[in-house]
Amino acid sequence: MTALTRTRKAWRPVLIGALALAGMATTATPASAATTNRTGLCNKSTYSSTLEFPSRGGFSSWLIAPGKCWSVELTAGSTERVDVYGHSNGVTVFIGWRTIKTGEHNVFRTYGSISSPSFTLSHN
Numbered sequence: 001m002t003a004l005t006r007t008r009k010a011w012r013p014v015l016i017g018a019l020a021l022a023g024m025a026t027t028a029t030p031a032s033a034a035t036t037n038r039t040g041l042c043n044k045s046t047y048s049s050t051l052e053f054p055s056r057g058g059f060s061s062w063l064i065a066p067g068k069c070w071s072v073e074l075t076a077g078s079t080e081r082v083d084v085y086g087h088s089n090g091v092t093v094f095i096g097w098r099t100i101k102t103g104e105h106n107v108f109r110t111y112g113s114i115s116s117p118s119f120t121l122s123h124n
Contacts (some may be wrong), residue, residue, distance in 0.1 A: 083096075
């Protein structure tokens with residue numbers, strides 16, 4: 001038996017054990033657990049954006065720069081309004097609002113320029 005063959009055989013149990021452990025780790029955590037209770041903002045625009053949660057005393061995201069994302073975990077069990085704002089050169093523009101269900105994965109995305117801002121909301 002060559003040295004290369006002995007090396008391959010010696011690594012087989014280690015590799016099989018590592019793969020088995022990796023399989024257990026991924027099956028122990030359901031895929032939905034990674035997305036539950038998160039609400040976020042991904043800024044695809046040319047201006048900075050924020051989300052504001054009026055029913056949480058005005059809690060809001062920080063200023064999210066173009067190309068960046070932000071998210072927060074919200075306790076499940078409520079329905080609440082979320083306001084979307086755009087910010088550029090000291091000007092704040094109210095873009096709109098949507099009602100979300102906490103406990104769902106909610107993603108707001110802002111688009112366009114500050115003179116023509118828009119947003120979408122996807123959730124599951």
